[in-house]
Amino acid sequence: MPLLQVSDELPQRPRRVIVAGTSGSGKTTLVGLIAAVLDLPRVELDSLYHGAGWTPRPEFTSDVERFAATPTWVCEWQYSVVRPLLARRADLVVWRDLPAPVVMRQMIRRTVVRRVRRQQLWAGNVEPPLRTLLTDEDHIIRWAWRTRADTGPRIRALLDERPDLPVVRLRSHRETRAWLAGPLLRAAERAAR
Template identity: 30%
Template sequence: MNPPSRILVYGVHGSGKSTLAHLLAQRLGLPWYPVDDLLWEPRWVEVPVAVQRSRIEAICRRERWILDGAYHGWRDVPLARADLVIGLDYPRGLSFRWLLRRTMNRLSTGEIICNGNRESLSSVLSWDSVLRWHLTEYGKERRRMRAWHQDSSGPPVLLFDTPQALERWLAGLPR
């Protein structure tokens, strides 16, 4: 079996999508396109959805790619072209702890993320906080991944419900 060349990594906020996409890019020699870099301009200005869609379409026309997320307005684009979807279907407590730890670390270090942006106390406490997104979107994201997994008309979907299950799968990949 040929290894996949177009991979969508999907999961709730904080589940490790970007970390996994980066690892897969290294292991499989595929280009990784961090979705947040395509969606956010400096000062946390969101790119209009039509522009997001155009950017994602351009990437998905290529023969080789990894995306670390899929959002409203263009989720259908990578799903139509992916060879494989990897769903990180971890328990809420685990992914929220990871997200909270990452967020607190970014706050304390001032780490620069997507296009020069940084997390700030005001962003973490805002209505658009990534922590709030996790809490409100968790169930929807899990249902979506599970529906894709059951849908034989779409790309194959590997669901991982524990980091250990993912590690076992990764151990079988080329190094």
């Protein structure tokens, strides 16, 4: 199946959806919006992955295996250790493919707001001091910049493995709003009849 554009109808009402995109592209926000339209449970992978002190939780993979075995869910498509499992179970991929300047603006704003407010994230973690942007090569802003082009090749590889899997490519906030209120909502309404 070719990449679907914003106006293309979905072949069916999705039940297991993964949202792909680089860090800062708005995957988690879009997961919540899709879950609301389809009335599906949403799973935030970051909350399953991060333990105290930003350490990976040992139960992460088994937690993902457990929810992925259920009939309905929406989550982000991240973390290489679980990406193949999620891709096998998904019946729709939504690719959030925003321009790099938009993503970086969102990422920087989000990171600064979280740090200034000392917002508690997963397992009580908070963003590190902003100065670590200069010293930590894996600082989230540097990570987002370094990995910004990784999603496209992953999507193409996934389409080679699963040519039947619908992939919707959304390139802007406008396209995202149109898709949510258009094809996704119509798929949900068709199934409700």
